Amino acid sequence: MTTKRLLMKGLTFFKTLEDLDAESKYLVHKAKEATQTSYAPYSKFHVGAALLLEDGTLVPGSNQENASYPLCMCAERVALYAAASQFPRKVIKKMAVVAHKKNHKELVNATSCGACRQVMSEFEMRQGSPIQVIMMENDQWAICSSVSVLLPMGFDGGSLKG
Ligand SMILES: [Zn+2]
Numbered sequence: 237m238t239t240k241r242l243l244m245k246g247l248t249f250f251k252t253l254e255d256l257d258a259e260s261k262y263l264v265h266k267a268k269e270a271t272q273t274s275y276a277p278y279s280k281f282h283v284g285a286a287l288l289l290e291d292g293t294l295v296p297g298s299n300q301e302n303a304s305y306p307l308c309m310c311a312e313r314v315a316l317y318a319a320a321s322q323f324p325r326k327v328i329k330k331m332a333v334v335a336h337k338k339n340h341k342e343l344v345n346a347t348s349c350g351a352c353r354q355v356m357s358e359f360e361m362r363q364g365s366p367i368q369v370i371m372m373e374n375d376q377w378a379i380c381s382s383v384s385v386l387l388p389m390g391f392d393g394g395s396l397k398g
Contacts, residue, residue, distance in 0.1 A: 270296035357390035
């Protein structure tokens with residue numbers, strides 16, 4: 237019996253973390269580690285992200301909240317902007333995003349918000365190669381082959397560019 241399920245093109249689901257390949261499992265582990273630096277006194281939802289760059293560099297990120305709610309920043313964007321500023325022009329191969337509630341070690345379902353998908357999409361366009369994304373959805377692990385799977389027809393600036 238296989239634990240792998242293909243829901244739609246570019247999106248594969250796995251029943252348990254053990255079913256993932258070693259690199260993806262490692263990245264999930266690093267994303268979980270990153271939740272330790274989360275600052276989430278308001279939502280009490282601790283999110284961690286981990287990026288794997290083409291040369292093996294790992295870039296973690298965690299959500300950072302603020303009493304002025306609109307200023308809160310998601311773990312994904314913290315990690316992506318850190319990668320862009322610290323490792324410019326290095327290709328991002330893969331990213332994992334995980335979350336748990338305060339004082340709970342168990343990971344819960346958490347998929348990236350639309351704003352993060354938009355930012356991830358532009359990173360993918362900039363580097364000209366797909367970024368794999370690993371997230372937990374419906375108590376299963378999802379591996380997306382590209383951000384374009386998560387955000388079809390994403391905004392690309394259109395005529396604003398050039
Ligand atoms: Zn987000």
